[in-house]
Amino acid sequence: MQERSRRTQAALIRATTELVAEAGYHGATTKAIAERAGVSEGTIYRHFPDKKALFAAAVMAGQRDVTEWMEQLPGRAGSAPVVELLAETLTQLSRLREAVLPLEEASPHVMRPVEDLSREELVDALRSTGGPPLLLADFLAAEQRLGRLRSDLDPARTAVMLLAAFLGVQTSPLAGSKGLDEDDVQLFAELFCAGLVTGRDPAASS
Amino acid sequence: MQERSRRTQAALIRATTELVAEAGYHGATTKAIAERAGVSEGTIYRHFPDKKALFAAAVMAGQRDVTEWMEQLPGRAGSAPVVELLAETLTQLSRLREAVLPLEEASPHVMRPVEDLSREELVDALRSTGGPPLLLADFLAAEQRLGRLRSDLDPARTAVMLLAAFLGVQTSPLAGSKGLDEDDVQLFAELFCAGLVTGRDPAASS
Amino acid sequence: MQERSRRTQAALIRATTELVAEAGYHGATTKAIAERAGVSEGTIYRHFPDKKALFAAAVMAGQRDVTEWMEQLPGRAGSAPVVELLAETLTQLSRLREAVLPLEEASPHVMRPVEDLSREELVDALRSTGGPPLLLADFLAAEQRLGRLRSDLDPARTAVMLLAAFLGVQTSPLAGSKGLDEDDVQLFAELFCAGLVTGRDPAASS
Amino acid sequence: MQERSRRTQAALIRATTELVAEAGYHGATTKAIAERAGVSEGTIYRHFPDKKALFAAAVMAGQRDVTEWMEQLPGRAGSAPVVELLAETLTQLSRLREAVLPLEEASPHVMRPVEDLSREELVDALRSTGGPPLLLADFLAAEQRLGRLRSDLDPARTAVMLLAAFLGVQTSPLAGSKGLDEDDVQLFAELFCAGLVTGRDPAASS
DNA sequence: CATGAATGAGGTTTCATTCAT
DNA sequence: TATGAATGAAACCTCATTCAT
Known part of the structure; x- marks a missing residue:
């Protein structure tokens, strides 16, 4: 039955995601999953077909959740101060990604030997059309057109850097194991966005 | 012979660092090392005593190199525009840490299950007196006293966030496998520092 | 439907035979079949009832094809020089058995642990009434009565030895993977039969 | 210590050979070995490096024993009736090879998937300089020069066929599981050799 | 101090077989 | 009856760690 099959598959992906978050890559053994x-x-x-495929599926599933949320972002350009919009976005991301992040972060240094080829594929997929980086880039470009963002910035490059920096803060061992609270996200957004906005953004005067 | 002993130890640490950088955490088996x-x-x-201790030692050794370089930073406060000083610092960091970073990044998600306790110890050590975060915090505090940096920022918290964000950019799979070039570092420094400086910093007007 | 049932059964047997021939015993998994x-x-x-029974059925089916061809052999005793008749027989065998042989050869060393008991049953079945060895023995006995074959040979024992030797040649790794050509069969028949015939066989003088 | 290493290696090879003989290829699991x-x-x-290498080593070791015995054969050409020499050779072979044979016979159809490439290597090695087939071919050539063997036979081809046929008889399921006794070997030698010898061989008249 | 053979728990994967639908 | 998802034992192999030499 296809219904039962789908349920099992979902359970496996959920178990994988949870276990990597809880116990790290080494704790996510096939037995534990x-x-x-x-x-x-x-x-x-x-x-x-193998463990690698299960991990890839788990990453993609998490990715899908995040992407779904971010799809509304470009349309909201101009609806509020840039810093505010970004802070909200990052807050959402930090919630949605909490579970998925370890999986993705683990990939470059940890999954390499397990995956070889597929690592590139995975990253490509993460960067490909419709993913969060592109959606964020769309938003930044829209704000540029509104004149609220420095026009000399490359939206794609800036989007990647912003996301990467935020993920770095979120996962760094320096930050402790407790994760980020609201204040942290707010501080990050303020610091980073100050370099992005122009005088025309209403929040720039604060 | 203590001399020989020290050489062996150094060789082991170097081998560990190289292998993690080259082949990932899975390539750094005791046999390969x-x-x-x-x-x-x-x-x-x-x-x-065990592999965990070897890894910790390798992380600390890398940490020591970085720290040595950063020890001069607080004394240079005020000697050039903040953005310039930070850009230089980050450039140095990105060079020095290239080899060590995988080790540190591997630690939270990878070493956790192997080490449990020791992870906390390791992170504590990284944050403890004299480490780069504290040195950077000292520098930021000095700039605050000079009035070139927003006085409402907590230097320690900001230092951690700045370092974590930069490490995130440096290691993110989103950034591709090529690493960062000079331009990337410069862009990052500009964006991030714009939120830090006050009008009294000579570079703030650019 | 008994009709459909028979077709499925035949398809399974054919699939088993083909797969063992193509991919070896390890390729003949239940999934592949x-x-x-x-x-x-x-x-x-x-x-x-289980895989073992499927294999036995496949062996028997192949056996049946060979047997059908050999049933005419005893009746042809005396109709041509012994060597010629045997060469023709072996040529036919080498064609008919090509597909089935791996199955049979695989059985003693491979299926033994899976089957234990059944291996004996299988071999018994192979030797039982009507099988190729008995038919060849009948032919040899007939030739003995015609005086064209050494009378001191035990037909049954000789038949088994002749068939076994031929199968050995046909499957030996020493012979390479290409199998036997016509010349090889001819040479084998000549060499082996020279020890069987008496002077009264017309081909014995060659 | 190299001494201990050698002992362990020998024990592993011996265990492998015994287990394949006793329990078949499937019984020779790494655990059982x-x-x-x-x-x-x-x-x-x-x-x-893996199980395949262990099996190859076991085959080669058995091969070495057989080869050692057969190295004296070419030198004995002419020292006794051909049939007698061959019978003795085959008797020795049937003893020496009893243990090794299953391993070799198992290789083409059974080990293929495990070994892929290495199967060819293995067979090449079996056929390469100095192996039993070549030694037997040398012997046959020597007998040809003495005029006791048909001069129209290709020694190499005949040697391979003789060995393959004998191995076939020795391992055929048709022969039952008891193996060959002295009489069987004698009968095989007589039958097969009758086609080889010329009138000049003293045993040809019997 | 150094060696390297030995260990054994644990990892991923396969496959003949059972069972709910 | 036919399906195909689920099973779980067992296969091969890895690797951090110990110990006799």
């Missing part, structure tokens, strides 16, 4: 998902280890391989 | 260091596997355990 | 036969894995167990 | 050899499973991989 199967246990958490309430299936046997063999079942994993009925739904994914 | 011993081979690269030109000793036998058993020898590792003459110098470190 | 079901795929090739165009049914689901579970269906196998509607038609055969 | 390690148990039989009195070491842990992990130890296997300190001495051989």
